[in-house]
Amino acid sequence: MKPATLALVVAASALATGCANPERSRDLSNPAVSATTMAQQVCSNCHGMTGTAESPNFPNLAAQTEPYFVAQLSGFRSRARRDPPGFEYMWGLSRSLSDEQIKGLAAYYAGQTPVPQRIEGDSTRFEAGKALFVSGVADKGVPACSTCHGAEGKGNETFPRLAGQHADYLMKQLLVFQRTDERPEGSIMKTVAHDLTAQNIQDVAAYLQAMPSL
Amino acid sequence: MQYVPLPSPTSSRFIDGNAPYPGFGAGGNIAGFTAYAYWNQLLYVELGGYGTSRGLTSFMSGGLDDASTTKLHGINPYWRLALNREWGPHSLMLGTSGMVARVYDDPLDTSDPASTHRFTDLAVDAQYQYLLDPHAVTAQLVYARNRHDYPAALADQPAAFFDASGAPTLANSNSTDTNKVLRGKVSYVYQAKYGGSLGLFKLTGTTNTANQTAGYDATGTLIKTDGAASNLSGNPATRGATLEAFWMPIQYLRVGAQYTAYGRFNGASTNYDGFGRNARDNNTLFLYSWLAY
Numbered sequence: 137m138k139p140a141t142l143a144l145v146v147a148a149s150a151l152a153t154g155c156a157n158p159e160r161s162r163d164l165s166n167p168a169v170s171a172t173t174m175a176q177q178v179c180s181n182c183h184g185m186t187g188t189a190e191s192p193n194f195p196n197l198a199a200q201t202e203p204y205f206v207a208q209l210s211g212f213r214s215r216a217r218r219d220p221p222g223f224e225y226m227w228g229l230s231r232s233l234s235d236e237q238i239k240g241l242a243a244y245y246a247g248q249t250p251v252p253q254r255i256e257g258d259s260t261r262f263e264a265g266k267a268l269f270v271s272g273v274a275d276k277g278v279p280a281c282s283t284c285h286g287a288e289g290k291g292n293e294t295f296p297r298l299a300g301q302h303a304d305y306l307m308k309q310l311l312v313f314q315r316t317d318e319r320p321e322g323s324i325m326k327t328v329a330h331d332l333t334a335q336n337i338q339d340v341a342a343y344l345q346a347m348p349s350l
Numbered sequence: 351m352q353y354v355p356l357p358s359p360t361s362s363r364f365i366d367g368n369a370p371y372p373g374f375g376a377g378g379n380i381a382g383f384t385a386y387a388y389w390n391q392l393l394y395v396e397l398g399g400y401g402t403s404r405g406l407t408s409f410m411s412g413g414l415d416d417a418s419t420t421k422l423h424g425i426n427p428y429w430r431l432a433l434n435r436e437w438g439p440h441s442l443m444l445g446t447s448g449m450v451a452r453v454y455d456d457p458l459d460t461s462d463p464a465s466t467h468r469f470t471d472l473a474v475d476a477q478y479q480y481l482l483d484p485h486a487v488t489a490q491l492v493y494a495r496n497r498h499d500y501p502a503a504l505a506d507q508p509a510a511f512f513d514a515s516g517a518p519t520l521a522n523s524n525s526t527d528t529n530k531v532l533r534g535k536v537s538y539v540y541q542a543k544y545g546g547s548l549g550l551f552k553l554t555g556t557t558n559t560a561n562q563t564a565g566y567d568a569t570g571t572l573i574k575t576d577g578a579a580s581n582l583s584g585n586p587a588t589r590g591a592t593l594e595a596f597w598m599p600i601q602y603l604r605v606g607a608q609y610t611a612y613g614r615f616n617g618a619s620t621n622y623d624g625f626g627r628n629a630r631d632n633n634t635l636f637l638y639s640w641l642a643y
Contacts, residue, residue: 191481
């Protein structure tokens, strides 16, 4: 074998070994890849290394409650959750994840520290958003968000953390609940969001994104 | 921008696979190893070297006979450096890339390194993206400079053509040609389903009698040797616009139409081949569909 050919074979073997190393793997169908590796090698591309996403297209996951996280990722895997961003990105990514990996990812993100988000909006908007969050809209029968999501919006079990979430994401999801059946596991939100106006949705989303900075 | 099967001017960038004028490209039949690092979604660095595909890498030129394979002299460096910045739904990338390639004039005779063409490419590019469902806007700008040094045996040679009276008064060939390409493109996609784009391209370069493929022969008769792409001026200047609309009914299927209009071709807007063919005669409507899986 010529030296150049030999060098090529050695380089190719080294590359192949690198790809098979579960500590650096991006293989989503290998149950041996740990949740931490997966979070850092794959999920981080959109959701950030520590669960804070720069782009509002992707939700922040830092400090998300574990039961809610597991329910969502399992919902993507079974294709029960089918809002457009869900199936565009998450159906394919979650297809081969094991229950163990989903639990591991939930634990990884639950353990991350949320980063305060940009404050976008004026005080009138935040006041209106806060009123909705704390008291709901009595004459329309809209309950206070804080009842289930907690006074500080940190979430509770299957009720997700909302504080510090991207306003754009929250608005889109509220519309998904209000107008579609694309998130059957969140059917309770269909009733809650039913009578929200576009203004209500913008106000509460802006307030939640700014929490806990306000 | 899609590849458009069109008659093309005789010179283009060596490593530019995107231009709608695919002239002197390596056509992907060379072999290279590059190493890249992407740090913190901020800095991208890639360094590599390309060589003739042979031995273990011979599959890179599979299907081509020896005479059609690009033969490179030694290892030819390629590099790319890019800075990326994201804020909210916006991202901006500024980059630069380059390659120096020494290509044998005759793929069947690689005995003398003095018989190589030397291509020196340098490019700067910028890309801005706004991605927030349901909107995706992308704007790109590329400026590239390509220098082509001819092997000594091909430089300063008598022109193959004559003047209108059949006299050999045309300038000798250049030892070096320089081309500059400026390309911009803006595209918009709605709901990852409907999209369109507008691209503008402009290629300018030095005039060289060796690049003429149309002209007068020794009897003063006008002749051409490259069909519809024949070049009377010896200048590569080409500019135009590409307009595209597409639809993705399902995630992995795309159907589209692309129209390319030329304002200038082979150095002239009218009669660029001496036989009355105008730049706009190359305007092309291209209907396509692709399936990804």
